[in-house]
Amino acid sequence: xxxxxxxxxxxxxxxxxxxxxxxxxxxxxxxxxxxxxxxxxxxxxxxxxxxxxxxxxxxxxxxxxxxxxxxxxxxxxxxxxxxxxxxxxxxxxxxxxxxxxxxxxxxxxxxxxxxxxxxxxxxxxxxxxxxxxxxxxxxxxxxxxxxxxxxxxxxxxxxxxxxx
Ligand code: SF4
Numbered sequence: 001x002x003x004x005x006x007x008x009x010x011x012x013x014x015x016x017x018x019x020x021x022x023x024x025x026x027x028x029x030x031x032x033x034x035x036x037x038x039x040x041x042x043x044x045x046x047x048x049x050x051x052x053x054x055x056x057x058x059x060x061x062x063x064x065x066x067x068x069x070x071x072x073x074x075x076x077x078x079x080x081x082x083x084x085x086x087x088x089x090x091x092x093x094x095x096x097x098x099x100x101x102x103x104x105x106x107x108x109x110x111x112x113x114x115x116x117x118x119x120x121x122x123x124x125x126x127x128x129x130x131x132x133x134x135x136x137x138x139x140x141x142x143x144x145x146x147x148x149x150x151x152x153x154x155x156x157x158x159x160x161x162x163x164x
Contacts, residue, residue, distance in 0.1 A: 003054050003079045006037075006046040006071060010061045016094035016119060016136055020065040021058055025080075028072040030098035034127035036138070040071040051079060055086040068117075069096040074104070077113050084116055094119045101145060105157045115154055120145045 006024040009015075015022045027043030028035075039045065049057070058066060066087070073080060074097050084093060095117045097104065104110050104122070114120065121136060122143050129139035136144065145153075 001051055001079045001082055002048045003051065003076055003083065004043065004046050005049050005054065006040055008054075008057055008061075012067065014136065015067040015069060015096070016065065018065050018092075019063055020067045020094070021061045021063060022067045022069055023054070023058065024069050025071040025073045025076055027075045028070050028098065029075070030072060030124045032098065032125040032127075034130070035125060037071075043075060046071075051082045051086060054083055058083075058087060064090055065092045065094075067094045067096065070098075072098055074099060074110055074113070077110050081113055081116070084113075093117045094121070096121045098122075098124045101143070101150075101153060105153060111154050111158075114150050117150065118147050120150055 004026040006026050009022040009024070012020050012022045024040065026040060026046030028041045031041060068080060073095060084091065093116065095113070097120065099122060101120070101122045104114060122145070123141050125138045126141050127139070129141045131140045134140060
């Protein structure tokens with residue numbers, strides 16, 4: 001399986017807590033007005049890396065904090081699950097997505113990834129809500145969830161599902 005990657009940024013302090021490696025993934029269906037990087041929208045854009053190659057490049061950076069951004073990372077959920085398995089459980093992982101948590105919860109195939117990450121920032125960028133003083137967010141509509149909150153949200157959906 002391959003990943004469509006826009007770029008790998010080794011040292012960021014604005015994409016989650018601490019010094020982080022950021023993997024920017026290609027393809028985004030949200031098309032927010034004022035998007036910082038419209039060239040990220042094309043799902044056939046960027047370059048293709050194997051899972052192994054991507055994991056090796058991330059390991060080489062050295063820190064154990066990884067941010068998945070884009071683009072829309074959830075378009076590549078299966079490949080990202082494989083990547084995180086290869087990296088191991090000691091990586092602290094933050095996920096940026098243009099989907100709302102409520103939309104994510106409707107898609108069961110995304111639940112395993114949501115349960116693996118340590119933090120999630122949700123929602124599209126809304127230009128009228130731009131606030132450069134907020135940490136880790138582009139606009140104030142975006143919400144930050146920690147692992148406990150994500151687990152509770154996913155488990156409450158699973159518990160209420162007729163299939164369980
Ligand atoms: S979700 Fe992010 S990458 Fe996608 S259009 Fe919105 S701001 Fe751009």
